[in-house]
Amino acid sequence: MRISISDVAAKAGTSISTVSKVLSNAQGYRVSEATARRVRKAVRELNYRPSITARQLRFQRTDTIGIVVPLLTTPFYVDIIRGIQEVMWENGRTVILGISDEDSVLEQRHLTMALQRRVDGLIVAPARNNENANLYDELKDAGIPFVFVDRCLPDYEANYVGTDNREGAYRATRHLLAQGARSICYIGGRGGITALVERFSGYQKALEEKGIEVDPSLVGGGIPEEIDQAVRRFVAVRPRVEGAFMASYFYLQAALPALIEAGIRVPADLPMVGFDSVFFSLSDETDYETTRAITAPLPTVIQPRYEIGRKATEILLADLSQGGTEMFRQIRLTPQYERIDPDGQ
Amino acid sequence: MRISISDVAAKAGTSISTVSKVLSNAQGYRVSEATARRVRKAVRELNYRPSITARQLRFQRTDTIGIVVPLLTTPFYVDIIRGIQEVMWENGRTVILGISDEDSVLEQRHLTMALQRRVDGLIVAPARNNENANLYDELKDAGIPFVFVDRCLPDYEANYVGTDNREGAYRATRHLLAQGARSICYIGGRGGITALVERFSGYQKALEEKGIEVDPSLVGGGIPEEIDQAVRRFVAVRPRVEGAFMASYFYLQAALPALIEAGIRVPADLPMVGFDSVFFSLSDETDYETTRAITAPLPTVIQPRYEIGRKATEILLADLSQGGTEMFRQIRLTPQYERIDPDGQ
DNA sequence: TGATTTTGCGAAATCGTTTTTACAATTATA
DNA sequence: TATAATTGTAAAAACGATTTCGCAAAATCA
Incomplete structure (x- = not known):
């Protein structure tokens, strides 16, 4: 029973392409002000919101990234996620979240799930004792950008943001x-x-x-x-x-x-x-x-948790807009110290 | 560059409808074993996975529910989410998560976002001092089922699962x-x-x-x-x-x-x-x-947090399969006690 | 007034699926 | 041997959006 663009078109007495043009209000289109008003009125009255699903199909991107973290029971990853969410919000994107429970197999399941959902990219804090290197290789081959946060696979080349x-x-x-x-x-x-x-x-x-x-x-x-x-x-x-x-x-x-x-x-x-x-x-x-x-x-x-999340997302978005760079970035943010004199001795 | 069903069809030398039939391997369809083998081979070699996005558009459901909770910095909602995730997994569905930060406005933004993503339903722990009653009314009108967990709006009729x-x-x-x-x-x-x-x-x-x-x-x-x-x-x-x-x-x-x-x-x-x-x-x-x-x-x-999550999801899925019941269920699960003699005095 | 440009709008293609329908080719029946 | 039933396959419609293209009508110019 959800209203679609054709319902709006019908109510406004116009075609769906016109409705689309009014809504996207890009410069190149020519729509008379009178028609535009009718369309906007119909949109308002029907409380119409374009289907993101249809958009995704059309644009071949989901504006969604997948996050997989090992656990949420400490504030650590919660804060990283907050940082990620923030940047994603600012860019009108969304996030889907998986918890691997420090289990390599579960991690893989979450990643596969995310890929099936056609996420644009991934941010992952891999589980300890990780055995998914081949899976991450596949991601590289498929051209799906991803960034490791906090943890990285040993001797593995990939984007990474963490603490120094x-x-x-x-x-x-x-x-x-x-x-x-x-x-x-x-x-x-x-x-x-x-x-x-x-x-x-x-x-x-x-x-x-x-x-x-x-x-x-x-x-x-x-x-x-x-x-x-x-x-x-x-x-x-x-x-x-x-x-x-x-x-x-x-x-x-x-x-x-x-x-x-x-x-x-x-x-x-x-x-x-x-x-x-x-x-x-x-x-x-x-x-x-x-x-x-x-x-x-x-x-x-x-550890600068929030900043780790933000930075990782920025790198991912950059990769996304440039269509996947071949250069991997490894960023180590400076930690802070509580009750430790960092310059001590 | 992602491979679609038509790539498979081309490789197998058949039509896309045949590929679809082989993959769905429902009983009603008639496909010769020879063709099916060719198709399966092509699927394997191309490592093809159907686009969930296209499926969503076709089926008019996303197999996704939205969760909105006020915070994640205590294990309370984390455990509820774990319960939700578990049941959703078992049913091959996914979850998208929003954190409202106890802010009614942010809650609304998350809900609108979720709706735009065409989630099938919602599980919400509303923010304190909530002013979104009208929004929830809209959900009812739109026939989108939702369940409150832990908290409920005062004097508001809706599905609810929480502690007694x-x-x-x-x-x-x-x-x-x-x-x-x-x-x-x-x-x-x-x-x-x-x-x-x-x-x-x-x-x-x-x-x-x-x-x-x-x-x-x-x-x-x-x-x-x-x-x-x-x-x-x-x-x-x-x-x-x-x-x-x-x-x-x-x-x-x-x-x-x-x-x-x-x-x-x-x-x-x-x-x-x-x-x-x-x-x-x-x-x-x-x-x-x-x-x-x-x-x-x-x-x-x-509070039986994990069970609250499970129960809420079960109610939501039931509503979903029955196409939205008019009956709201209010469930209060029995708490446990630590260092309190529940039968005391 | 007739030719040309501009304006406003709609038809159609596309994205990747599923499913219904139609149509051959083959097999079974009279 | 015709005819009917069965089988295997493909073409087409639908889901909801965007965007290109074409075509009228209106406006401008000669």
Whole structure:
């Protein structure tokens, strides 16, 4: 029962092409003011809105981009999405959203779905341990532009917008060093996605600058169980670990219970720095216990989430308008620091 | 450069109608096995996928629904969306998402956008202080089914799925009464959206059952500044308030700073119950301070968020398949309780 | 007044599907 | 062997828009 352009034409007593011309009100068309008025009146009275679907078919573009993120339960990706939405709005476009749940297979399903919907382009934060490189190759072949945000596949050439992870991790580690810590553990893994590789590299750089060799037995990561075990090993080490670098909220959250169990409060007993916030619900028993072991707001590297979203969208739109450039852009935005002196030491 | 059905037809040496028939492989059609094989081969080799856009135009339905929620910064709506997505997946449909930021105008923009995209239906958690009733009337007139989740416009007839707010608030208030509290403040407002009206009503019911009249001077709500002022009044009251009912995380979050400033720890110094969790970032100075004033996990009413999403979608899909029923369904799901004895006293 | 330009509008093609209808060619029936 | 029924395929219409092109009517010019 939806009204179409022909209903408007009928009511205005004109042809559909005339209606279209009035509505697009481009310069080249010649429509008399009297007719235009009739058309506009009919449009108003019928409350007519052109079908985007028909437009899409005609123009061969959907003015829609697909977003796939691993999760929404922290504000991190929510803010990135907000940035994306904002720019898309400004350009009269829309967004469809998929949540991969850190699962490579689900990610693929979302991407295929989006492609079937003929999205113009994609913005993706790939799941950890990603195995979709061939899928992204297909996108390149098909000429569908996409931009990775926050994370990128290792050794993979593509558009990317994220934080300057190496720099952030470097500064954060220096913060620990400045407090006199020398044996500093790294919890975060070193592969799967580039962000972690880069953070490890920043950690390493800061240590080596001080002539400290990275101790492999102080590096841990993986799934929560592995992290838990790694932390148990670290706290048993003698002499005791003097600082901890947590590569993200994910690792921090997984590591805290083991620390608490060992009676270690942070940052009082163990200086600690992290990337981005970790969130606690104070209705949750476990979370409540955990917060008790935290003695002061944690120093943290703050990622420019909103800006990452905006920048990624701008790159995508640029690619779109230029019909897919062959040049890939890799952009690392400068992080901010909370309770870390970035120029410290 | 995307390949269409006619490319397949050309490659298979047949007509596009034959290709379509092979692909839809419905029973009624008669296509020889030899032709079908040729077509399938061509489809495989060209990696052809039918254009959803063209299908949409043909079928006059998009297999898409629009979701509009006020915010995504708490897990509440995220979980509802997860429930919606799940059911939509199972039915091979997609979702487009808008965030209204608690702004009636933005909500309207999102809804209009969704309509222009010709979504089949809508699931909406309306913004507080909503002024879009006429817009929703238009939806009814246009025969576009929609379901409210969590919140509903006051005195407005429409599909609705949410928590049994009155019951939840009733039980929560009884919990405070069971602890001996008699003068209990209510922070949450009483209008704008039905959830709050119902929660106030449950609070009132529990009090009146004990022969306690609601004291209007102990009721506060509104924007964060008003809440802050209300709390300051409450804590100054003598004899001192003995319990606090917080209508949602929003009010809890807004109220805590004033409580802390007054040196009141919760629930130790002031028994408190709330609806759903409040989240804190322990990298945030303010949040950190706030958590120090909380002496134990807070008792809370837990809303069945995931189920709300599922149920709402089921109702919408039912409406959709029946071509829009005239009967509106109002469903209130039973909440769960954390640290509240629901049968208490 | 007759020829030419301008103006206003509509018919038709197009985008990629699905589905109905029509039409051959083949097979079965009388 | 005609005729009827069946089978395989293609042509065409429809969905709702945009845009090119052509054709009248009106306006301008000679």
